[in-house]
Amino acid sequence: MTISENELGQAIPVGVDDGYAQTKVCSPDPASLRPDVPGMPLVIPSRGRTGPASMGGAEGDVPASVYCCGHELVTVDAGLIDPEETRGEQYKTSALNRAVxxxxxxxxxxxxxxxxxxGLCLVTGLPYSRYFTAVGTRDNAQIEAKTLHYQQPVARLNGSPIARIVWHTVSPEAVAALAAHNVETRNPGGRWSAVIDIGGQTTDIVLVTRNTDGVTIDHAHSATAPTAMLSVHDYMRQKIPGLSRRACEDALRQFTHTQRALVHIERQDQDVSELVADSLAAVGAVIGRQADRLLATASADIDLILVAGGGAEALGRFLRIRGVEIVNDPQTANARGFFYKARERIREGRMRGRA
Ligand SMILES: Nc1ncnc2c1ncn2[C@@H]1O[C@H](COP(=O)(O)OP(=O)(O)OP(=O)(O)O)[C@@H](O)[C@H]1O
Ligand SMILES: [Mg+2]
Known part of the structure; x- marks a missing residue:
C-alpha cells in the first residue's frame, strides 16, 4: 500500500493489540477537540467461529458481525457458546483474527x-518471540506475514463497508506498554527497564535499555513464556472438570476485585475463592521464576519492572518480585503504545508533507 505523506498526515492513528484472549483498540477520543488525544480504549473478546453457524438474525437478517474472509465465513460474537480456540501459532494470521x-x-x-x-494509520503487534528471531534480529517473515494479513480480502456479509487501512506497521508487544507508560507519565524512564506482559496465552518478558543510541532490547534477558492467564484457567479446570472458560474468567475477575469468587456450577452457586487463590499462586510462581531467571543477573541495575497485560492485576502480586509496578490500565497498555507510535508516524507525515 503506497500513499503520499500528505495523505498519511490526514489519517487517523489507531493502535490494535490483537491478543489471543482479547482485542484492544486505541483511537482518538471523538469528544476531544484535539484529534490526536487517545480516547477510552475498546476491548472485545477475541471470540468467533468459522463456518456458516450462528449467522442469521431471528428474522433471517444478516448481522454486522458476519464477515467473508476469502472463502471463509466468520461470525464474531462474544456470546458464542463454543467459540473457536484462538490458542496456537496460526491464530494471528487466521481468517478469524482478521474478522475479529x-x-x-x-x-x-x-x-x-x-x-x-x-483512512487509518494502523500499528499492530507480535509477541516478542515472534517479532524477533532466536538470535535477536527482526523476524522479517513473521512481520511480513502479519502485514500482508490485513491486505487479504475481508468484507461484511451484509454489504456494509469496513474500515479502510491506508498504512500499517507491526511492532513488538511488551515494548509498546513501556512506551505508553513513558508517554503517559511524561517520564522518559531510567537506563534499564523490564516489562512483564501477562496476556492470555503468553507472557512476554523484555529488558529494554536506553542509551545515547535510543532504546534497545537486551535479547539475552528477554523471552516469551507459554504461561499466562489461560494457564490459570487450565489449573482451575483440572480441579473442577467441566468448568467453562467463561466461568474461570468470571471467577478470576471477581477474585481480583473483591478477593472472593462465586461461580454457578450445575445450577448451584459454589464458592471457589480458595481454588482461585491457589491457581493464581501456582501460575504466578511459575511466571515469577521465569522472570527471575531471565532478569537475575541484571536485576540490581534495573530501575523499573513494569507489569502489563490483562493478567497484571490478577497475577502481579503473586509473582513474588520486589518493587514491580503495574502500568495504568494494564490490559490496554500495548494498544495505547501502538496508538502513540501511529500518532508519531502521522506527525512525521505532516512534517514531510509540508517540506
Ligand atoms: N481485571 C482483570 N482481572 C482478571 N482478569 C483479567 C482482568 N483484565 C483482563 N483479564 C484477563 O486477562 C487475560 C489476558 O488479557 P490480555 O488482553 O492481556 O490477553 P491477550 O493480549 O489477548 O493475550 P496474549 O498477549 O497472550 O495474546 C484475559 O483472559 C482477560 O480476560
Ligand atoms: Mg497481549
Missing part, C-alpha cells in the same frame, strides 16, 4: 464515512 480485528474497528466507529475518508 475488523469487527473491533467497526465497534470503535472507525468504519464510518468520515473515518473511511481519512
Amino acid at each position: 480485528v475488523f469487527h473491533a474497528l467497526y465497534r470503535a466507529g472507525l468504519d464510518e464515512p468520515a473515518a473511511r475518508g481519512r
Whole structure:
C-alpha cells in the first residue's frame, strides 16, 4: 500500500493489540477537540467461529458481525457458546483474527464515512518471540506475514463497508506498554527497564535499555513464556472438570476485585475463592521464576519492572518480585503504545508533507 505523506498526515492513528484472549483498540477520543488525544480504549473478546453457524438474525437478517474472509465465513460474537480456540501459532494470521480485528474497528466507529475518508494509520503487534528471531534480529517473515494479513480480502456479509487501512506497521508487544507508560507519565524512564506482559496465552518478558543510541532490547534477558492467564484457567479446570472458560474468567475477575469468587456450577452457586487463590499462586510462581531467571543477573541495575497485560492485576502480586509496578490500565497498555507510535508516524507525515 503506497500513499503520499500528505495523505498519511490526514489519517487517523489507531493502535490494535490483537491478543489471543482479547482485542484492544486505541483511537482518538471523538469528544476531544484535539484529534490526536487517545480516547477510552475498546476491548472485545477475541471470540468467533468459522463456518456458516450462528449467522442469521431471528428474522433471517444478516448481522454486522458476519464477515467473508476469502472463502471463509466468520461470525464474531462474544456470546458464542463454543467459540473457536484462538490458542496456537496460526491464530494471528487466521481468517478469524482478521474478522475479529475488523469487527473491533467497526465497534470503535472507525468504519464510518468520515473515518473511511481519512483512512487509518494502523500499528499492530507480535509477541516478542515472534517479532524477533532466536538470535535477536527482526523476524522479517513473521512481520511480513502479519502485514500482508490485513491486505487479504475481508468484507461484511451484509454489504456494509469496513474500515479502510491506508498504512500499517507491526511492532513488538511488551515494548509498546513501556512506551505508553513513558508517554503517559511524561517520564522518559531510567537506563534499564523490564516489562512483564501477562496476556492470555503468553507472557512476554523484555529488558529494554536506553542509551545515547535510543532504546534497545537486551535479547539475552528477554523471552516469551507459554504461561499466562489461560494457564490459570487450565489449573482451575483440572480441579473442577467441566468448568467453562467463561466461568474461570468470571471467577478470576471477581477474585481480583473483591478477593472472593462465586461461580454457578450445575445450577448451584459454589464458592471457589480458595481454588482461585491457589491457581493464581501456582501460575504466578511459575511466571515469577521465569522472570527471575531471565532478569537475575541484571536485576540490581534495573530501575523499573513494569507489569502489563490483562493478567497484571490478577497475577502481579503473586509473582513474588520486589518493587514491580503495574502500568495504568494494564490490559490496554500495548494498544495505547501502538496508538502513540501511529500518532508519531502521522506527525512525521505532516512534517514531510509540508517540506
Ligand atoms: N481485571 C482483570 N482481572 C482478571 N482478569 C483479567 C482482568 N483484565 C483482563 N483479564 C484477563 O486477562 C487475560 C489476558 O488479557 P490480555 O488482553 O492481556 O490477553 P491477550 O493480549 O489477548 O493475550 P496474549 O498477549 O497472550 O495474546 C484475559 O483472559 C482477560 O480476560
Ligand atoms: Mg497481549
